[in-house]
Amino acid sequence: MRVLIVDDEKLARDRLRELLSDIGGYTVIGEAMNGAEAVEKASELNPDVLLMDIRMPGMDGLEAAMHLMGMEHPPSVIFTTAYDQHALDAFDVNAVDYLLKPIRKDRLANALTKARKLTMRQIQEIHHARKDMPSRTHISVHLRGNIRLVPVPDIAYFLADSKYVVVRTATEEHLIEDSLVNLEKEFGERFLRIHRNALVATQFIKGIEKSPVGTWQVALRGVEKKLDVSRRHTAAVRRWARNRPAVAAAG
Incomplete structure (x- = not known):
């Protein structure tokens, strides 16, 4: 099996390498230090399984696992964690395996033997189990079998288009399969x-500003396209603008 090791601590990655070498039958094809790097390397290297820390700076292991589910052939994921047993009660341990640090060789061997792919429902259940889980740091876009991560702060707008949603940054435009309702709840x-x-x-x-036909539009920094404000949302948008001194309302 081809293994990708993901942990922000070098000592932890080295420890997993040593254990895998002792167990035998596994090839470490790469390492990553955070969730975003894990998604990029998994998309490039196609590992069979990820040994991935949960709590990492930037994108954590749970968000990375959610993005990985979008791969055509998603890898199995075994989480590694320093959480205590009480915290682990929040996880559905029947749905996903985890290794409690410090990791023992026999425990790792057993987890690898029964490694299985997670379903999106299982990932979402784990995601919602953490009360302090922040919103995603990135949106994953699928391009010709690869995953492209778009940082949320770079996104100017989400625009529903048939069954897809357009994700627009200052320089790019992508399509994702999601709903504005879910995106609004999260972000x-x-x-x-x-x-x-x-x-x-x-x-x-x-x-x-007012359009030539008298309706309101939103002008954006770095994006030429102006977006229409619906009559239903005009009052709320103008109220928001009045409460933000940096935003001008003209006409």
Whole structure:
């Protein structure tokens, strides 16, 4: 089996390498120091299994596992963690295996033997089990079999388009399969609903203005396209603009 080791601590990665060498039958094809790097390397190297720490700076192991589920052939994931037993009660240990640090060789061998692929439902259950779980740091986009991670702070808006959602940054545009309802629930503090089909990142809003036909539009920094504000959302958008001195309302 081809193994990718993911941990922000070098000593922990070295320990896993030694244990895998002692067990035999496994090839370490790479290492990663955080969740984002794990997703990129997994997409490139196609490992059979990831040994992945849960708590890492930037993107943690749980978010990385959610992104990995989008691969055509997602790897198995075995979480490694320094959580105590009480904290582990929050996880469905029948659905996903985990190794409690310091990791023992017999425990690792057993976990690898029964390593199995996670389902999206299992990942989501684990994700929701953590009360302090932050929203995703990235949105995963699938391009020709590979995963492209788009940092959430780079996203100017989400725009519903048929069964897809357009993800727009200042320089790129991608399609994802998601719903605005879910995106609004997850990122509502960063985005403003201006239309039933549009969520706009508040940090990108330059101002609101009247269109030639008298409706309101949102002008964005670094993005030429202006987005329509629906009548239903006009009052809320103008109220938001009035409470933000940096945003100008013209006309």
